[in-house]
Amino acid sequence: MTNGIVLAILGAALAALLAGIGSAKGVGLVGEAAAGVVSVDPSKFSKVLILQLLPGTQGLYGLLTAILMLSRIGIIGSGAAQLTTAQGWSFFIAALPIAIVGLISAIFQGKTAAAGVGITAKKPEHNGKGIIMAAMVETYAILALLVSILLIYNIAI
Amino acid sequence: MGTMKYANAVAAVRAMETFLMSRNDIEQLINANSGTELENLIASKRGTGNGEFTMESVWDMLKGYAPDCKELEILLYKNDFHNLKAALKSKIAGREPENFYIRPTNLDLDALYPAISAKEYDVLPEYIRSTAEEAYDLLTRTLDGQLADSLIDTAAMRAMQQAAEKYGGNFMKKYVQLITDCADIKTAYRCSKMKKNINFLEMAVCGSCELDKELLVRAAVSGTEGLMSFLENTAYADAAKLLAASPAQFEKWCDDVIMELAETARMQAFGSEPLAAYYIAAEAELKNIRILSVCKETGSDKETITERMRKLYV
Numbered sequence: 473m474t475n476g477i478v479l480a481i482l483g484a485a486l487a488a489l490l491a492g493i494g495s496a497k498g499v500g501l502v503g504e505a506a507a508g509v510v511s512v513d514p515s516k517f518s519k520v521l522i523l524q525l526l527p528g529t530q531g532l533y534g535l536l537t538a539i540l541m542l543s544r545i546g547i548i549g550s551g552a553a554q555l556t557t558a559q560g561w562s563f564f565i566a567a568l569p570i571a572i573v574g575l576i577s578a579i580f581q582g583k584t585a586a587a588g589v590g591i592t593a594k595k596p597e598h599n600g601k602g603i604i605m606a607a608m609v610e611t612y613a614i615l616a617l618l619v620s621i622l623l624i625y626n627i628a629i
Numbered sequence: 630m631g632t633m634k635y636a637n638a639v640a641a642v643r644a645m646e647t648f649l650m651s652r653n654d655i656e657q658l659i660n661a662n663s664g665t666e667l668e669n670l671i672a673s674k675r676g677t678g679n680g681e682f683t684m685e686s687v688w689d690m691l692k693g694y695a696p697d698c699k700e701l702e703i704l705l706y707k708n709d710f711h712n713l714k715a716a717l718k719s720k721i722a723g724r725e726p727e728n729f730y731i732r733p734t735n736l737d738l739d740a741l742y743p744a745i746s747a748k749e750y751d752v753l754p755e756y757i758r759s760t761a762e763e764a765y766d767l768l769t770r771t772l773d774g775q776l777a778d779s780l781i782d783t784a785a786m787r788a789m790q791q792a793a794e795k796y797g798g799n800f801m802k803k804y805v806q807l808i809t810d811c812a813d814i815k816t817a818y819r820c821s822k823m824k825k826n827i828n829f830l831e832m833a834v835c836g837s838c839e840l841d842k843e844l845l846v847r848a849a850v851s852g853t854e855g856l857m858s859f860l861e862n863t864a865y866a867d868a869a870k871l872l873a874a875s876p877a878q879f880e881k882w883c884d885d886v887i888m889e890l891a892e893t894a895r896m897q898a899f900g901s902e903p904l905a906a907y908y909i910a911a912e913a914e915l916k917n918i919r920i921l922s923v924c925k926e927t928g929s930d931k932e933t934i935t936e937r938m939r940k941l942y943v
Contacts, residue, residue, distance in 0.1 A: 501636055508640030508694065516644070586636045587898030593643035 476555025480545045483567030484538040487620065491534025491574030498527025498582025505589040512593075519592045519599045523585040526606045530570075530578035533617040537570045541624050553629055566623030573616035581609040635901055638694035642907045645690070648675060648682075649943045650914050658921055659934050667925060671918065687911040688733035691904050699796040700901050703789055703805065704908050706756070708734045710785035713761055714778060716745045717768055756792060760784035779816075779833040786812060786835035800902040803890055804909075809837045811883035814865060817849035818872055821856045825849075839864055881939060888913055888940040895942070910942030917941070 506520035539548065541563060546553040555563070588602025650658075654674050661667040675682055691701060708731045719726035719742065726742050735754060744752040750762050760781060768777040786809045793805040816833045825833075827850050834849070836842025840863060848859035853873075860869035868886075872879040887909060894906035917939050924934045 501633060504637040505640035508637040508642075509644045512641050512644035513647075583633070583899075586633075586640070589640045590643040590898055593640055594646055 473552065474555055474560070475557045476560030477545060477547075477552050479557070479560030480541065480555055480563035481547065483564035483571075484541040484547075486564075486571045487534045487541070487567040487574070488531075488538040489534070490571040491537075491578065492531040494575035494578030495528050495531030495534075498530070498578040498580075498585070499524055501579075501582040502527060502585040502589060505586040509589055509593040516592055516596060519596060520589050522599075522603055523588050523592065523606060526585050526603070526610065527578045527581040529610060530574040530581070530613045533570050533613055534574050537567060537617065537620045537624070540621060541567060544624055544627075545629070555629065559627060559629060562627045563624065566620055566627065568620075569616040569623075570613070570620040574613055577609050577613040577616075581606055581613075584609055633899055635695055635698070635904065636899055638691070639897075639899055639903045641694050642691075642903050646907065646910070646943060649910055650674060650917070650941060651943045652941055655917060655921075655938055655941065658918075659931055659938075661925070664922070664925055667921065682911070682915075684908075684912060684915060685732045687908060691908060695901065695904055698901050698904070699792075700798070700801050701904060701908070702735050703792045703797060703801055704905060705733055705735045706785055706789045706792065707808075708732070709736050709754075709757055710760070710781050710788070712736055712738065712741060713745075713757055713764070714781050716741045717761075717764055717777065717781075718774060720745050720765075721768055721772070756788040757784075760788075776829075776832075779829070782812065782816075783833060783835045790835070790837070798900070798902065800890070800894060800905060804887065804905065806837045806839055807883075807887055807890060809835050810840045810865065811868075811886075813837070813840055813842075813845060814860065814868065814872065815876075815879070817845050817856055818853070818876075821849040821851075821853045824852075877937070881937065884913060884916065885940040888942060891942055906942065913939045913941065 502520075502524040506517075506524050509520055510517050542548045545555060545563060585602070585606035588599075588606050591602040592599045654670075658667055658670055661670055680686055688705070692698075695701060712726075712730050712734050713736075715726045715729035715731075719729060727738075730738055732738075736757070737752075740752050744750065745761060745765060748762070748765070750758045753761055764777045764781050764784075767780060768774070771777075786805075789805045790809065793802045797805070813834050813836065817830070820830050820833060827846060830846045830849055834842050834846050836845065844859065845856075848856045857869050857873055860866060860872075863869075868879060868882050871882050891906040891909040894902035897903055920937050920939075921934060924937065
């Protein structure tokens with residue numbers, strides 16, 4: 473196994489790891505807030521559940537990036553490619569956008585969605601506004617995912 | 630992430646706030662024709678299955694969601710020191726203190742009276758310990774209940790100030806400052822009316838960053854007019870005018886200014902402030918219902934009742 477392949481695998485692992493940590497934190501925070509509302513008014517469960525799901529997407533983006541990268545370097549499928557150190561670094565760097573932006577955006581999306589749970593608790597008819605506010609944060613995770621995918625598919629092997 | 634640990638509690642409180650009375654609800658209560666109609670309206674607003682709405686139930690709920698929040702305990706210091714007074718006076722009068730206690734409280738009420746009786750002050754929380762000892766000595770030495778009350782009331786304010794400095798954020802510090810200033814103004818006004826001497830005032834007034842103790846005491850000693858002209862140059866100029874017109878209006882102003890502070894926490898998504906604000910809101914609501922019930926019993930007209938209603942949180 474070359475240094476290049478190790479670096480590429482490290483990049484894939486980071487994408488899944490950091491984005492996953494961010495999502496776990498975000499979903500956990502909204503879950504706490506949601507549980508607070510449901511403990512008082514169980515009928516609001518379905519409304520707060522949507523908010524709780526939102527910060528979970530970054531973890532999925534990280535997973536997607538990791539799978540695409542592992543497939544591109546042949547770990548999944550035809551067998552590991554012989555990557556140079558420069559190619560390895562390139563894959564590692566390609567994973568960074570979704571790894572870092574995924575981590576941070578999931579935490580902030582969790583905070584926004586937890587605040588949105590407060591809207592649902594007091595004014596359930598305005599639940600959609602809380603969802604939209606939290607969804608705005610998602611934009612940056614999607615942009616980061618896009619950059620990571622473009623980089624992964626444009627590295628020459 | 631410090632304030633994030635109250636995400637669960639704040640969300641629960643937001644849901645609980647929907648059961649608080651709105652201005653429309655209070656207007657409906659004011660228009661109720663009988664005590665029974667009043668009770669029915671209150672019960673319908675509370676909903677079924679929510680249990681009894683008392684300060685004790687509100688406190689239990691808040692502590693259930695935020696058990697380690699020392700900042701919230703400051704809200705009960707007034708009750709704690711009142712309970713100390715009750716235990717001390719019951720001890721002197723040889724009565725059972727149970728009926729004079731206020732709940733909720735941070736104190737273990739089962740241990741309070743025996744601790745006072747046996748002079749075992751170590752059982753009590755640190756913030757009340759020295760006051761209990763001092764007040765007991767003062768009361769047994771002088772048998773002057775008013776003096777002991779003043780000592781305990783001032784100690785309560787000081788304990789709140791110290792706890793707010795130690796555990797509290799800006800919200801709690803402001804709350805304590807408002808509580809202290811309102812109490813000090815009332816004390817200074819009564820003392821100036823009763824022509825109390827400077828030594829008594831020095832003991833009875835606490836002072837704060839907004840209202841300098843020394844200046845307030847000097848103003849109160851100089852008489853009611855001197856006190857009013859002093860207050861006119863402070864942030865409490867409007868309150869002073871109300872106090873001169875009617876102490877009841879001043880009381881309402883104090884409650885309303887605290888509610889205005891609580892309203893600032895309504896926009897906060899996290900932190901202990903919304904929890905404290907909910908407690909203050911519940912306190913105001915129960916006070917309004919008490920005033921309403923008394924007014925209905927005494928046959929007061931709707932205008933008088935409306936005038937006396939405190940500001941609401943919802």
